[in-house]
Amino acid sequence: MPGDYVLLSVSDDGCGMDRETISHLFEPFFTTKELGKGTGLGLATVYGIVHQNNGFITVESSPGRGSTFRIFLPRLSGPPTEGSAVEQVPLRGSETVLLVEDEASILELGKMLLEELGYQVLAAGGAMEALELAERNPQPIHLLLTDVVMPRMNGPELASRLALLRPRMRCLYMSGYAEGLADRGLSREMNYLRKPFTMTDLSRKVREVLDRRD
Incomplete structure (x- = not known):
């Protein structure tokens, strides 16, 4: 996608993934872990957060050669808008x-x-x-x-x-x-x-x- 982006790249040297696994990677509740070891929501959550911020994510992987995830987020330009850095006061409690x-x-x-x-x-x-x-x-x-x-x-x-x-x-x-x-x-x-x-x-x-x- 054309535009000016900030890139976050994460790589590992693990077992890697085949094309079939990659095709389902961002589907909610999809996991390659044993039953009870994972929910299959981690990468689906990442995908959702990236897209909420008008970005996109790519994956490069092959069996035995690890994986590389690249997250592209739009680069902001110009001064921040008024109030964008002002955080509302949190509400407290004692329960x-x-x-x-x-x-x-x-x-x-x-x-x-x-x-x-x-x-x-x-x-x-x-x-x-x-x-x-x-x-x-x-x-x-x-x-x-x-x-x-x-x-x-x-x-x-x-x-x-x-x-x-x-x-x-x-x-x-x-x-x-x-x-x-x-x-x-x-x-x-x-x-x-x-x-x-x-x-x-x-x-x-x-x-x-x-x-x-x-």
Whole structure:
């Protein structure tokens, strides 16, 4: 595509991919990993984020020779528009949040952001750990903030199980692939936070769900 772009290139020296695998690479829920080892949403999420920002991504790979991903993002020119660098003030709280995310780096980041906003955080790396935390912690849990797609038990299934233990607990789903929500029995009108999100996005959505009158 013609234009002025910034290039981000990432390469590895792994096993590489054949043409058939590459043709499905950015499809949601496609994965070459063993059952329970991956969700197949990582590259679909990357693809969505790049296209949201008017960019594109290319892949070069062959079996036994590794892979190279190139991300092209439009280069901005001229001064920033007024207010573009002004971040809205995050909304704070003090409630207890049960955070469930199977990606360790995202779990740690989410915990850090929520604690920075003043919340008490119970962090779980999966649905089974979340159930154990809910069962053994006597204090009220005000909000379940969970990823939608996880191994063994997905977010909606976890929410249904936890509703039996904590019927007054609110629920907020997060996902990097909005188009896959319908396949999981969800809609965009439900309590939903799209990845990636800023601290302000997170703070406002959490308060929206917690402060809503049923």
